[in-house]
Amino acid sequence: MARVGVVGCGQMGAGIAEVCARSGLDVKVAETTGEALELGRTRLTNSLGKAAERGKMTEEERDATLARLSFTTDLGEFADRDLVIEAVVENEQVKTEIFQVLDQVVTRPDAILASNTSSIPLVKLAVATSRPDRVIGIHFFNPAPVQELVELIPALTTGEETIKRAQALVGKVLGKHAIRAQDRSGFVVNALLIPYLLSAIRMFESGIASREDIDNGMEMGCAHPMGPLKLADLIGLDTVASVADSMYAEYKEPLYAAPPLLQRMVDAGRLGRKTGSGFYTY
Template sequence: MEIKKVGVLGFTGTMGRGIAQVCAQSGYEVIGSSRSEERAAKAISTIDAALARSVERGRMSQEDKDAAIARIKGTADIKDFNDCDLVIEVAAEELDIKIKAFTELDSICKAGAILASNTSVLPLVDMAMATKRPEKVIGLHFFNPVSAMKLVEIIKPITVSEETAETCVKFIESLGKTVVALPDTPGFIVNRLAVGFMLNAVTLLENGIATKEDIDTAVKLGLNHPMGPLELADLIGNDIVLDMADGIYETLKEPRYIAPNLLRRMVAAGWLGQKTKKGFYDYNK
């Protein structure tokens, strides 16, 4: 099956915009949904501004930028996904929201369309079983920022067909990304490792063992990571990090995935990181 048109459900969020942008840049027709027309239009103008910055920096031509943005449409009605070959769900990291989205997508999308989720930790099999096409449901786990990050984890629930997985490998490679495919397991590879690492860093901070700056500097200079774990949590979104920790703990019950109180309190206070201008660091300046 050839993918030509891609739907993005949850288009106005960080990941939704990034995925829509990368697909459009690679020549796919894209339709993104939001809960209002205004928010969908705003998402397109945010993508437009990101592409304009790439033109300014000489990374793409004005012509390619115009062509990419012309391939993206916004809608407030997910019935407009009816002719998509692939829909990628990028809504909030809550199983109930995702299951509802998959049930709805299954009733709207044409037979044969692949339904994918960008979930970070949730079980794909639960989303697959919310549809009448479990063999067509798969995880496509992109990383933030989508345009820069080269990896996509393809998550294969026990219900998915090899044909669906193969189509998705080709699709992801056509975006210029590298694929790592693995079974449906909590946190997959990257988040299983990264969440444990970030929670440990928050515990060091919470216990007064080191300052946030020293923790991040130590990891950057001692391990040669481009970002420290607290900077990374602020970039990903502390709410998403907490959801991931809770999601992994829920299944594995390993104490190292119990989120520190500090992280839970920061999320309760709305200190979500870069997206709210306050997290471990202050982004107002």
């Protein structure tokens, strides 16, 4: 799998593209507009600069990584890709439409179409294509260049060969640790993490403690690298709400229901770090 396509260059798309290019793969990244592409390119270049500054790679390696990356606003340029990883907004309709387009444009018969979705059932994306045996969830964690884990989520339709190839890519090529989960909304990590984040938001909303005390509680009391409200801001409050909605739709359990404050913050465009304001100001 030498040629990879990444759709979406937001925080996850940029991180996934960086991870793949750092592992020696030829990576093409697609965004909808030139403006979004420039933002994504800057995000990626800054992250590589930080990696070089922190001694995670040499300046030569950084430049070689950048040389393996190309950018486009035309998904038609993905014809020769061996693997495409979709990382656009957590919206089933948008993702389904992208899978339909990818199915048309990616011409290699053995090419795999993967999604970085956090919660949308993979089978829904698989059946939108003519190759449901070659669709799989490859779910990275934020920030992708730093977190070691990747969840592999085969849909009911995914073939064994696709699972084997995805597993080899994640472990041998990208050097990440893969865990397998069934195609149930939230998989392993978000099924545990999202109710925790929602509980913290409910705790804040009901005035039990300040945002700082909630976050310090989990950072200093449980050695989490960041407290739940800071983490929700890192993930993006729109994404947290969408993941909660998908999980609520799947399980109908109150613990997955997005609290009103989360919904109002999304309505207000306070999405966390990516918009400069969420539970904190950045």
